[in-house]
Amino acid sequence: MPYALPPTAHSWLPWWTSVGTRLLRRWWPHTWWRMxxxxxxxxxxxxxxxxxxxxxxxDAILRILHRYQARATFFLIGHHVTAHPKRVRRIVEAGHAVGNHTFTHVDAWQTAHATVVNELERTAxxxxxxxGCEAPLLRPPYGHLTPQxxxxxxxxxxxxxxxxxxxxDFQRGASATSVARFTTAYVRPGSIVVLHDNPMTEPVTLEALESILRWGRARGWRFAALPAPASR
Structure with missing residues (x-):
């Protein structure tokens, strides 16, 4: 299920996935972690x-982003695109970017590569x-990278x-305050921040988003959509 919680979600998770992995990123040089x-x-x-x-x-996320004149990138599940085509168009018309998050939120660590590729192609x-837009950016569900x-x-x-x-923001016990505080404590110029657009996280994410944008605007930060990759 797209909204399934990870089996182990502990208080160290935000720090480890944000800071603890920074030394490992050199092994994935062609992957975007920070702009x-x-x-x-x-x-x-x-x-x-x-x-x-x-x-x-x-819709709520789009309203908040519009209020702060912020742009963002939405990594979409193909199955949800087919169910909500008007919302997808609304995202693009508002000036945001869209990316690929597979068709049914498959785990690349537990699924055959050919199946993952098929899901990505269907979503694209x-x-x-x-x-009418291409979606060259993709994010693997659960952040489960593979070399393939x-x-x-x-x-x-x-x-x-x-x-x-x-x-x-998906973690059990997460609050809008904890999500906003962590984000504003660890964000730096060029940071790519991941939040979620789903019913499970909605109560936490919407309030946290408002706090993050208010914090950033007061400090002169700019919130932008990710660019398309440069042609090789």
């Missing part, structure tokens, strides 16, 4: 939302059919996107 900061621009953060579009959360097709997945993305002139800050 290069630009001196000519205000400090920029790249908010991303996994699992949408959904019946309630997507339905996103393009409903929006990165190689496949490169051949498609795409890019696997992970994150620099993971406040774990």
């Amino acid at each position: 290069p900061p630009r001196r000519a621009h205000s400090p920029t953060v790249y908010l991303t939302f996994d699992d949408g579009p959904t019946a309630v959360a997507t 097709q339905v996103i393009e059919a409903h929006t 997945l990165c190689q496949w993305a490169g051949r498609q002139n795409g890019r696997v996107v992970m994150w620099d800050v993971m406040p774990a």
Whole structure:
């Protein structure tokens, strides 16, 4: 199920997935964890939302982003795209980017690579059919990277996107306060922040998002959508 909680979610999870993995990222050089900061621009953060579009959360997230004139990237589940095509178009029309999060939220560590690729291709097709936009950015569900997945993305002139800050809004016991505090404590220029667009996290994520955007605007931060990968 797309909304299944991980079997073990502990208080160390946000720190480990955000900070503890930084030394390991050198082994995934073609994967985006953080965007290069630009001196000519205000400090920029790249908010991303996994699992949408959904019946309630997507619309609320879009309203909050609009209120703060913020842009973000939505990593969409293909099955949800087919169920909510108008919301997908609304995301794109509002100036946000869309990415690929597989068709049914499959785990690349437990699924044959050919099956994962088929899910990615189906999702790319339905996103393009409903929006006219390609979706070269992809995020593996659960953040479960594989070398084969990165190689496949490169051949498609795409890019696997992970994150620099993971406040774990999906975690049992998470609160809007804990998610916002963790994000604002560990975010840095160029950070890719992962939040979620689904019913399970909605009560936490929406309030935390408002706090994060309010905090950033007061400090002159810019919230942008991820760019498309450069052609090779």
